[in-house]
Amino acid sequence: MSADLATTVAGLDLKNPVIAGSSEATAEPGQIRACLEAGAAAVVAKSVNESPAAHANLRAAEYVLLDEHLRARPLGPAQRMDSLFCRSGLLEVELAEWAETLATLDREAAQRDAYVVPSLIVAGLDRAVEAAATFESAGLRWLELNVGAPHASEAAEGIGAGVELVRRIRDAVSLPLTVKLAPDDSVADALAAGADAVCIATRAMGFVPDLTTRRPVLGTFAAVGGAWALPLTLYRVAKTHAAHPEASIVATNGARDGLDVARLLLAGASAVALASAVLTDGPAALGRAVEELAGYCEEQGTSVRDLIGEAAHHVQTYEEVAIERRH
Numbered sequence: 001m002s003a004d005l006a007t008t009v010a011g012l013d014l015k016n017p018v019i020a021g022s023s024e025a026t027a028e029p030g031q032i033r034a035c036l037e038a039g040a041a042a043v044v045a046k047s048v049n050e051s052p053a054a055h056a057n058l059r060a061a062e063y064v065l066l067d068e069h070l071r072a073r074p075l076g077p078a079q080r081m082d083s084l085f086c087r088s089g090l091l092e093v094e095l096a097e098w099a100e101t102l103a104t105l106d107r108e109a110a111q112r113d114a115y116v117v118p119s120l121i122v123a124g125l126d127r128a129v130e131a132a133a134t135f136e137s138a139g140l141r142w143l144e145l146n147v148g149a150p151h152a153s154e155a156a157e158g159i160g161a162g163v164e165l166v167r168r169i170r171d172a173v174s175l176p177l178t179v180k181l182a183p184d185d186s187v188a189d190a191l192a193a194g195a196d197a198v199c200i201a202t203r204a205m206g207f208v209p210d211l212t213t214r215r216p217v218l219g220t221f222a223a224v225g226g227a228w229a230l231p232l233t234l235y236r237v238a239k240t241h242a243a244h245p246e247a248s249i250v251a252t253n254g255a256r257d258g259l260d261v262a263r264l265l266l267a268g269a270s271a272v273a274l275a276s277a278v279l280t281d282g283p284a285a286l287g288r289a290v291e292e293l294a295g296y297c298e299e300q301g302t303s304v305r306d307l308i309g310e311a312a313h314h315v316q317t318y319e320e321v322a323i324e325r326r327h
């Protein structure tokens with residue numbers, strides 16, 4: 001592989017822009033190692049907090065794939081236009097132990113020029129601040145804080161959301177901080193609160209009635225994502241890049257392969273987090289994405305750093321196009 005895939009996120013140099021996003025596919029040391037072996041430049045571990053309600057939600061989690069006709073089938077290898085529809089919750093761990101486990105994995109990751117990133121979702125803000133400090137003192141090198149989890153709207157408690165949660169965590173630690181945002185969250189506020197990178201954007205909530213039972217699929221509202229979300233994510237990334245050209249953007253939601261990673265780079269992301277593809281097709285999806293991206297860069301005779309924002313820099317207004325067409 002001769003293409004230059006190097007990139008920088010939150011001030012950290014990454015060997016490539018492919019990140020394993022936080023999910024049930026990054027909840028166990030073996031899974032995290034498999035993502036690293038597959039070639040991911042970073043693996044964001046499944047999010048944690050101290051809330052029993054959030055842990056109960058994970059125990060009651062359910063997942064289905066929906067085909068293009070919204071017919072549900074069990075999780076397994078996915079087609080490009082399948083959606084992943086699911087409820088999820090947070091991992092129940094003893095925090096100091098989890099920090100040690102992730103720090104050990106992160107040292108292994110460093111041997112591969114990669115990172116293992118702990119992820120926090122706030123239940124109690126004081127406990128979240130403590131958790132952030134515990135991760136830092138364990139030696140971890142990067143932290144993600146998700147303040148935009150879609151399930152927050154349905155979970156009775158334990159899944160805090162909102163950009164106002166960022167400041168206290170930021171002040172508690174000096175390690176690079178990525179803040180993961182909901183689609184409508186303010187990037188400007190997240191950056192002002194001290195985010196070193198923003199991850200945009202978390203999935204949407206959905207509702208799917210089953211035509212046979214006339215009841216909701218999974219019995220509840222649930223989060224939904226698919227390749228159909230990619231243009232929406234690309235739009236948000238391009239708009240964010242235009243408004244904050246210096247901001248470090250990790251894109252998530254809708255990328256399924258290396259060409260989708262390239263599209264998100266062209267929109268202005270510096271890296272891309274894939275979760276559904278890893279859940280449905282395993283960690284090998286990450287290695288394939290890196291190879292596809294390398295192939296694309298070689299074919300185009302360009303590098304990852306040069307791709308970042310290139311298409312976004314050439315967006316015209318409707319008026320500009322109308323004037324051009326008149327001439």
Ligand SMILES: Cc1cc2nc3c(=O)[nH]c(=O)nc-3n(C[C@H](O)[C@H](O)[C@H](O)COP(=O)(O)O)c2cc1C
Binds near residue numbers: 023047146226275279
């Ligand atoms: C089953 C499942 C569990 C997830 N759990 C978490 C989580 O604990 N923390 C988090 O920040 N994001 C979580 N996510 C969101 C993913 O990291 C990712 O941002 C999102 O699924 C969009 O990317 P994708 O289209 O590649 O799936 C989860 C996603 C799925 C599908």
